Amino acid sequence: MLYMLGTLAVDTRPFSIDKFDRQASADIASKGLMGAFPGKEFGGEGDDEITLSGRLLPTKIGGLDELEIVHEMRRTGTRFPVQRGDGKRLGWFAITRVSEGHTEILRDGVGFVVEHSISMTRVQPDTGAGQQIISGLLSLFGAGR
Template sequence: MLYSIGALTIDTQPFSVTDVQRSARADFAAKALIGAMPSREFMGEGDDTLTLSGQLLPYRLGGLTELEMAHGLRQSGQRLPVLRGDGKRLGWFVIDSISENHRDIMRDGVGFTVAHEISLVKVSPEGASTSVISTILSLFGAL
């Protein structure tokens, strides 16, 4: 396993990522001072974004089912735990956006290669336990 986003597992195949980018910020409030540079007051943690990108070969290895699952998680707006393959918990995230780029379109309208990018934004863990339970139950058709 390379990454886990809730119930979605990203591995070397059929659904893989080749690039990971993480960007984290801190928020500061600027306070104007007379005759000096503005003072900065730490306001807390800012946006923490994680971007996973890769390429699928749907006709050779598959991966479209997992991509559709990622779209379903994005549409639900659920808070999801994200784990890295070495077991490190990165925290709770929501899927902010997913982009797909189909190349060499086949007869059914699907690209022979599909480049994808999943952007996640870190959120607070409040209310996360109920969304995880509902995600697991929905996988088994209980909801």
């Protein structure tokens, strides 16, 4: 496993990524001082954004179903924990943008290669997340319908 986005596993197949970008900031307030350089004060943690990018080969190994799950997570504003493959928890995130590009379009209208990018921003943990994760796990095994 490369990453876990809530209950969605991002692995080397069928739904993979090959690039990880993270931009995090801190809020620094500037205070004007008479006759001196403005004072700076740490105001807290700023935005924390992650972008995962990769390529799918839907006709060879799949991945479009997982990409549709990502779109559904974006549409519903789902908040979920993100965990790296080595077990490091990166925090709670929500998807802000999903882009996909199909190349070498086949007869069914799907590209032989599908490049995708998932942009997420850090959010406060969802208070009802335990139930969502349990429901997600049950849906993986076809239970709880």
